[in-house]
Amino acid sequence: MDARLLDILVCPICKGPLEHDKKAQELICKADKLAYPIRDGIPIMWADQARDLQVTPGTN
Incomplete structure (x- = not known):
């Protein structure tokens, strides 16, 4: 992912910063x-x- 794009992307909910998880291919x-x-x-x-990071896989 382009570093310049990462610099301008923010969370659409809180407008806070995002971290790039390269292995999982996600923005956190x-x-x-x-x-x-x-x-x-x-x-x-x-x-x-x-994906909700608070939910543990296999639990409801």
């Missing part, structure tokens, strides 16, 4: 505990597409 918002996917090099910045 620590404030909202959400991970936005990057698909084919394109960040998907829709809240309904974000």
Whole structure:
């Protein structure tokens, strides 16, 4: 992902900074505990597409 793009992208919910997780191909918002996917090099910045980092896989 282009570093210049990372500099201007913010969380669409809180407008806070995002961290790039290269291995998972996600942009992480620590404030909202959400991970936005990057698909084919394109960040998907829709809240309904974000993965909730507070939910433990396999639990409800």
